[in-house]
Amino acid sequence: xxxxxxxxxxxxxxxxxxxxxxxxxxxxxxxxxxxxxxxxxxxxxxxxxxxxxxxxxxxxxxxxxxxxxxxxxxxxxxxxxxxxxxxxxxxxxxxxxxxxxxxxxxxxxxxxxxxxxxxxxxxxxxxxxxxxxxxxxxxxxxxxxxxxxxxxxxxxxxxxxxxxxxxxxxxxxxxxxxxxxxxxxxxxxxxxxxxxxxxxxxxxxxxxxxxxxxxxxxxxxxxxxxxxxxxxxxxxxxxxxxxxxxxxxxxxxxxxxxxxxxxxxxxxxxxxxxxxxxxxxxxxxxxxxx
Amino acid sequence: xxxxxxxxxxxxxxxxxxxxxxxxxxxxxxxxxxxxxxxxxxxxxxxxxxxxxxxxxxxxxxxxxxxxxxxxxxxxxxxxxxxxxxxxxxxxxxxxxxxxxxxxxxxxxxxxxxxxxxxxxxxxxxxxxxxxxxxxxxxxxxxxxxxxxxxxxxxxxxxxxxxxxxxxxxxxxxxxxxxxxxxxxxxxxxxxxxxxxxxxxxxxxxxxxxxxxxxxxxxxxxxxxxxxxxxxxxxxxxxxxxxxxxxxxxxxxxxxxxxxxxxxxxxxxxxxxxxxxxxxxxxxxxxxxxxxxxxxxxxxxxxxxxxxxxxxxxxxxxxxxxxxxxxxxxxxxxxxxxxxxxxxxxxxxxxxxxxxxxxxxxxxxxxxxxxxxxxxxxxxxxxxxxxxxxxxxxxxxxxxxxxxxxxxxxxxxxxxxxxxxxxxxxxxxxxxxxx
Numbered sequence: 242x243x244x245x246x247x248x249x250x251x252x253x254x255x256x257x258x259x260x261x262x263x264x265x266x267x268x269x270x271x272x273x274x275x276x277x278x279x280x281x282x283x284x285x286x287x288x289x290x291x292x293x294x295x296x297x298x299x300x301x302x303x304x305x306x307x308x309x310x311x312x313x314x315x316x317x318x319x320x321x322x323x324x325x326x327x328x329x330x331x332x333x334x335x336x337x338x339x340x341x342x343x344x345x346x347x348x349x350x351x352x353x354x355x356x357x358x359x360x361x362x363x364x365x366x367x368x369x370x371x372x373x374x375x376x377x378x379x380x381x382x383x384x385x386x387x388x389x390x391x392x393x394x395x396x397x398x399x400x401x402x403x404x405x406x407x408x409x410x411x412x413x414x415x416x417x418x419x420x421x422x423x424x425x426x427x428x429x430x431x432x433x434x435x436x437x438x439x440x441x442x443x444x445x446x447x448x449x450x451x452x453x454x455x456x457x458x459x460x461x462x463x464x465x466x467x468x469x470x471x472x473x474x475x476x477x478x479x480x481x482x483x484x485x486x487x488x489x490x491x492x493x494x495x496x497x498x499x500x501x502x503x504x505x506x507x508x509x510x511x512x513x514x515x516x517x518x519x520x521x522x523x524x525x526x527x528x529x530x531x
Numbered sequence: 532x533x534x535x536x537x538x539x540x541x542x543x544x545x546x547x548x549x550x551x552x553x554x555x556x557x558x559x560x561x562x563x564x565x566x567x568x569x570x571x572x573x574x575x576x577x578x579x580x581x582x583x584x585x586x587x588x589x590x591x592x593x594x595x596x597x598x599x600x601x602x603x604x605x606x607x608x609x610x611x612x613x614x615x616x617x618x619x620x621x622x623x624x625x626x627x628x629x630x631x632x633x634x635x636x637x638x639x640x641x642x643x644x645x646x647x648x649x650x651x652x653x654x655x656x657x658x659x660x661x662x663x664x665x666x667x668x669x670x671x672x673x674x675x676x677x678x679x680x681x682x683x684x685x686x687x688x689x690x691x692x693x694x695x696x697x698x699x700x701x702x703x704x705x706x707x708x709x710x711x712x713x714x715x716x717x718x719x720x721x722x723x724x725x726x727x728x729x730x731x732x733x734x735x736x737x738x739x740x741x742x743x744x745x746x747x748x749x750x751x752x753x754x755x756x757x758x759x760x761x762x763x764x765x766x767x768x769x770x771x772x773x774x775x776x777x778x779x780x781x782x783x784x785x786x787x788x789x790x791x792x793x794x795x796x797x798x799x800x801x802x803x804x805x806x807x808x809x810x811x812x813x814x815x816x817x818x819x820x821x822x823x824x825x826x827x828x829x830x831x832x833x834x835x836x837x838x839x840x841x842x843x844x845x846x847x848x849x850x851x852x853x854x855x856x857x858x859x860x861x862x863x864x865x866x867x868x869x870x871x872x873x874x875x876x877x878x879x880x881x882x883x884x885x886x887x888x889x890x891x892x893x894x895x896x897x898x899x900x901x902x903x904x905x906x907x908x909x910x911x912x913x914x915x916x917x918x919x920x921x922x923x924x925x926x927x928x929x930x931x932x933x934x935x936x937x938x939x940x941x942x943x944x945x946x947x948x949x950x951x952x953x954x955x956x957x958x959x960x961x962x963x964x965x966x
Contacts, residue, residue: 414712418709418712418713418833419827419833421835421839421842423709423842423843423846424846427712428698430712431715432711432712432713432714432715433712433713433714433715433810434713434714434715434810435715495807496807496808496809497807497808498807498808498809498810498831499808499809499810499830499831500830500831501808501830501831
């Protein structure tokens, strides 16, 4: 598998890229505003009206534009745009939006977009404002399927972030109902059962993507001869995957519901986050590409 | 510019704010009695009449009736039809509105602003039914029809543009809302009702309306439990078997007259083990409480009593009250639109507008096609077009001029001409028939 090189400059692409770079945060911002409007409106007032569909429509448009952006950058640079930290932020924002859309479409709930899409907007603003330079891909990242491994990992992590957000919303609503605090937040949230399903749906999607990332990473390591068996990040990631896998299994097979199920998924998410920091701070891993 | 004939819409009636329940109960009219009332109003010269009679109000609306003392007339009508004397001191229960207040009042009633439960939706159906009866009794006409259109449009806007109808306004509704917030769809959930009294029955009705089909009832008296089960499609279970049936219930409504608790913490703890910790909601509508408050400490068990449900209702009513100014604004908009329509019903301006519209079209077409003819033929062409237009306009103009602005037939004719020839551009077809 050879390394791919950058293509010669294409004037049309060069003109298109700045437009897409600017359009992305605008679309995500407008979408976030649309979701905020749905959340702040009195329950039922916007139901079935165009006012309720503005945010989701703009989010879909933003995701389509984001795909075009990634494709254009990929075409020009000869690799997926994951070389710099700003590229990573943009890819993370994209992944969060895709995972959120998947959960929204499955559960048909729109009042929770306000808790995810502003984060996407924030990530894309930083990426669009400070990114832009088309960095060369570092040698270890160049084979295409390692790029796909990275993209799958980003999607997996993003799905777990969305799952954790729904887990927190569940716990907040659960405590409010228990304590009879039936106010603004209570009126706008879907049912506890639905929030629980959204939490586990997103975690399930994360498991699939992270599993793909782990498998692709192991395959690449075998081919290139990199020793991954002694790598702490690999093992910590696999451990986090197993904790999350157990949480999803417990929901579907053992009938776990309520705070217990959510705590299990949050434990997996916490393990994942801590593994990232633990590796960077305390261990040496080939996974850090500085 | 000539103005239309005055609207002359009168409203006389009483409601839950001006009269006690026994008076309102005594005055509720059935369809035959409403027909008699409308007949009596027509005999007194009313061109159109409508009676709105519900448990919370009985109101008479009449247009064009030559009645000097409406209060006395309507009081006499109530005495004749219902045997209820509302003269003298009892006359204080009655109120009178004339236009535009009568129109505004009707619109406010239709929007639920005048209801005992603010924003309640049943009144819209009751208003429609009142019009159906008026139509069958010969009381309806173009003005009352148009008034109903305005009222239904205002009610529809109030429900879709404001939150006046949102949120529960009774403890039973609040209980259903809470159950839906915990469990989502209630269609597959199982309800256990402990007690077979009125409160329990009301709760069962609301939960059935919300989609619950699997209901169990437990009561100390077997006979009452069986009667309850028959009335609500429930299955009877023994009160002694509560620990056995509790794991099979998702929602428990308890409303007994028991002096002590019936559902204890250890019973619920055991039930949750069997349920594998799936959510269990208790709605304790009894005083004193039937369910041990310690139950609320258990994970995934929710317990709400009358105080909690009352708090939800109070909050909901406060939200509805906050929406009243928005609904009043909608009422004012629809009132203005209705009055504007009524003012447009004058004969002379309608004839002028109609003739002007046709003559303008003829002139424009003439100018467009003139270049195809030789200039020496232009004069003949103009004369031809003028002659055709005048011949076509003659009969409608004569018929319109003879239309009586106070007569329903005359109003209908004027209104039809304005509609057919698009004289009132602001009124769309949807505006004219929001039903």
